[in-house]
Amino acid sequence: MSAINTTPKSATTVVHTVSAAPARQDAFPCAPAPAPATSRRAGLVLLLTVTTLASLASALPCAAAATTAATTALATTASPAAPTSADLAAGQRTFALCASCHQIGGNAGAAFGPQLTGIVGRPAASTRDFAYSPAMKASHIVWTEQNLAAFLRDPGKVVPGTKMRFWGLSDEQQIARLIAYMKSVK
Secondary structure, three states: OEEEEEOOOOOOEEEEEOOOOOOOHHHOOOOOOOOHHHOOHHHHHHHOOHHHHHHOOOOOOOHHHHHHHHHHHHHHHOOOOOOOHHHHHHHHHHHOOOOOOOOOOOOOOOOOOOOOOOOOOOEOOOOOOOOOOHHHHHHOOEOOHHHHHHHHHOHHHHOOOOOOOOOOOOOHHHHHHHHHHHHHOO
C-alpha cells in the first residue's frame, strides 16, 4: 500500500510504503529491530491505540512510557459525557432484567437479591437486610463503575461462588446505561 505526498515547494515526490518489509530502526526509535517473523509490526504501529499500547508494554520498551503519557493526556482532556435522558431511560429498561431479584429507589429493600440503591461506591456485601454468600463477603470489592461493569459481564468470574445467577450482559453500551441509571436513582 502506498501513499504519495508531494510538497508544493519542490518537485520531489516522496513515497511512503507500508509493507511486510523490515522496518528501519531509525523509523521507530523506541521499537526494537524487528525479527523476520515480526516484520509486519512496522505497518501495525500506525494502528496502535492506548489500549493496545498497554498490552504491548512487555514487547516494546517505550510502550509503557507512551501509554502513561497517552493516558494522562486523555484524562486531562476528555471527560465522560453526562448520560442523557435517553441513556437513563434505556438503563431503566435494562434494569427490568434485574428487577426480578433486586429493588432500587427510596423504599427499596432486599428481595431475592440485595437492594441496589446507591450501589456505585458502596462496598460489596454491605447492606444489612440481605444474606450474602461467603464469596461476596470475602471479595472486599468496592462497586466502582468499572467493577460493576465487569460483574455485569460475568458475575461468576468476578466473584467465584457468588449466589447471583445471571448469565451476564455483553453489550457495553447497555452496561454503561444500566450503571448510569443505577447511579441516578437516589
